[in-house]
Amino acid sequence: MKSKITLFAILITLILIAPSFSFSQVSNGAQEDDGYVYDVVDPKTLEIDLDLNLEHYYTNTNANAKRVQLNIQADLKYFNAPSITIRYGIIKNLEFQVLTGYTGVLTDATATIKTKKSRVISASNNTTGLSSLSAGFKVGLMANKNWRPSASFTGLVTIPGIGNPAFTPDNPGFDIGLNFYNPLNDEIDVSYGLGTVWSGYKDDPDNSYNYNISAGYTFSEVFGAYLDFTGLYQKGYSPDNRFDVDLSFAINDNLIFDVYGGTSFNIKRFYFIGSSISATIPF
Secondary structure, three states, X not given: OHHHHHHHHXXXXXXXXXHHHHXXXXXXXXXXXXXXXXXXXXXXXXXXXXXXXXXXXEEEEEEEOOOOEEEEEEEEEEEEEEEEEEEEEEEOOEEEEEEEEEEEEEEEEEEEEEOOOEEEEEEEEEEEEEOOEEEEEEEEEEOOEOOEOEEEEEEEEEEOOOOOHHHOOOOOEEEEEEEEEEEOOOOEEXXXXXXXXXXXXXXXXXXXXXXXXXXXXXXXXXEEEEEEEEEEEEOOOOOEEEEEEEEEEEEEOOEEEEEEXXXXXXXXXXXXXXXXXXXXXXX
């Protein structure tokens, strides 16, 4: 608990000092584009992101004893319909975020026991409801210049007791991340980042580490494609490294639609698909 309090103090400190750091860089003429950091919402601008996605897992396990054969098949679907992210630009290079959504886990399992007579046992369990509520800030640390990337820091706190108990932590959770962005030329860009998460669940006390790498190509003013790699590592669990292809369509200057799909390098018989829409509302 003491380490979490220290982490939260560091988060607040960064939120307070980072905007002034960016402003001082701008005043010294050290940044391009007026010092605005990539993917931080402009001041007095609201952005709403809706993401509908589905993850599908399937397992088929066999076990043999002397006179018994056991086969277990399980089909699990995890979905967000949708996940909701609300972002508001407070001042230059500082935005406030709120995250929630509607989540579900659908499970079907069948066990076949073969002895002299075969028995089939089936079970299903569906859990749906409001997901947990997270809130925090995203801070622009520096804008890109030449080969120097832009950098931003995100800090979120997950609040216990809000939403379906199955998707709500027992204690406050923390999610922090450091992200970078490099435009290589007018068509190609690369973004990458590192982060860590404390879920807040009593049965999941260890924090996890994650990474993301995304390479994008802009075909025109309204269409782009991205190849995304993400990974998750946590003590006691197998690593989960995934990739997906994301197609992005700009309907207009304030409305962007994406579709994506991918799989995991580590999990067999697994895939995920989704679509999202992002609306920007300037005030």
